[in-house]
Amino acid sequence: MHLDPFELHRPSSVDEAVDLARRFEGRCDYLAGGTDLLPNYKMHLNLRPHLIALQDVPELSGRSLDRLGAMERLADLEGDRPLLAAYPPLGDAVAEIATPLVRASGTVGGNLLVETRCFFFNQSHFWRESLGYCLKADGDRCHVVPQKQKCYATFSGDLAPALMAVDAEVELAHSDGRRHLPLGALYDAAGDGIRRLTMRPGELLTGVRLPAATRGQRGTYLKLRVRPSFDFPELGVAASGVLDGERVVRLRVAIGGAEMRPVRHDALTDALVGERLSDDRLRAFAEAVQQATRPVHNTFLLPDYRRRMVSVFVRRAVERLRPGTAG
Template sequence: MELMPNFDLHRPTEVEEAVKLRAETDGALYVAGGTDMIVNVRRGIEQPAALIDLSSVQELQEIVEDNEGLHIGASVTLQTVTNDRRIQAEYTGVAEAAAAVAGPTHQSYGTVGGNLCLDTRCLFYNQSEWWRKSNDYCMKERGDICHVAPGGKRCFAAFSGDVAPTALIHNAEVDLVGPNGRRRVPLTDIYRNDGMNHLAIEPGELLTVLHLPKTEAGQPSAYEKARVRGSIDFPLAGAAVWLKQVDGKVEELRIALTAVNPYPQLVKKLDKFSGTKLDDSALDEIAEMVQSQAKPMRTTTVKPWYRRRVVGAIARRLTAKLSEAR
């Protein structure tokens, strides 16, 4: 780790003030809990001229419930999400994912917004300055080539946040506030399949609210991940499952993956299971579909083939568990 570099620190109290500061300050970045940002600053990966600390913006700290659903402020901590009884009961996978992030200390500082806007990760990127320099850096940061796929022109750094896949299966939306105003978009729209630039939001836009719709509440959902250290680690592969059954048959099945692609990914073509019973052969087919759509690359110390198999196995297990629960 490097020493903490010099930068200006701004502590706005209003959303609009934060957005204005970000737009008017060259080289400024948002920081929420700082559990990822500060590590990246001390590794020299991020070199902000200024940080805009969101911790004093009250509007971002609230969870509001109304007829439309639950509206979780971006600076609500993962610990609060884990312990919220409404989220536990009605959006279970989201509470499970928040509880699976890092360890308890990170959860008490780390926020929903920081988790959804987490930078992508790679073995060749999340390293100290001297380590990256000795490798001539990489395409994602100051270098020219991707060490994962040296012949290619793409960066394969993996999105490794735990909360996004669980919010995706609940059809979540987010509010974004930028210099051009406020907009509400489906969560799936803020991600793209590009490890260098995976967030499809405008420069300086602030994510302010995660909306979990009422229509999705109460359907069983679950999240599980594989990681090197069970007590504190990013997912090597993670899957979130949402299942609606009627009379023992699937009405709708949703599965989303994390850590096996540069973006949190909804598994496609699951509508083929609508109207069917989830027997062993259907569950095997689900595992195969998940494995074939997951594209882990050599971005962790653990081999891609293992992560692909594991993510299929997790999705199969969670789907079986949810199908038996009803």
């Protein structure tokens, strides 16, 4: 594997970065920590001739209890006790991402926008060529669901479900202006493993807004993976909320690592508000989330097992919101 040549641009402001992205539209990628993008480039996966490095853009750095800059390193978050105590699912998730070395370079923005994964995609060029490529890079068919013209690559970032559970929003900048939206709306519900985001071409993620309303709320993130030392999630379940005794005051549950995008199950959790969360009610809720989650066979563990683990992990995560448990 080798890295093909590319032209590196080093803007020093958001305006300069988005102008470059407009100039090189369709021929460039933003480069944050490079821990996802550059290994993909080495495997010749969707190469672009221009890379726009974000490390010299001051507006993308800095963190507080209100906001995380897109270029904040995961390792820096890991050491920020007040932040992680304020948003427990974030603390659980960040500690479980990859390895300390990857977290030293990997960033918040890069993790939220990490490329979807599939064992027919994350392979060397030689390997993929021998199989005839696939829709996501260089080919015209899917090896996972061959009868469909759609990609089922899995969203495998850990931060997204954790931040969705605490109602985080993302800030976006484009050469035409700026906007912000709920984090969940960043992921395209009508898309697939290729068209996975609602961002416009050249749009830059500048930061994450953390709402005061969910600050200090109990919460957790539980991750299923093969090797706890560094593997991507085969399933990630985030829960955050408030229980008054047994009664549900507020609840959010988000699932990652299972489908093409992270999904928050608001219709199911809203139906629990005001109700007593008995063991039977919790079991029925967890099974409903499982019913709504449909992994395919494109990661290491079998989809049936990953699916059955959804209800187990949802139950465990929500149990931790009960007062008196280790949340």
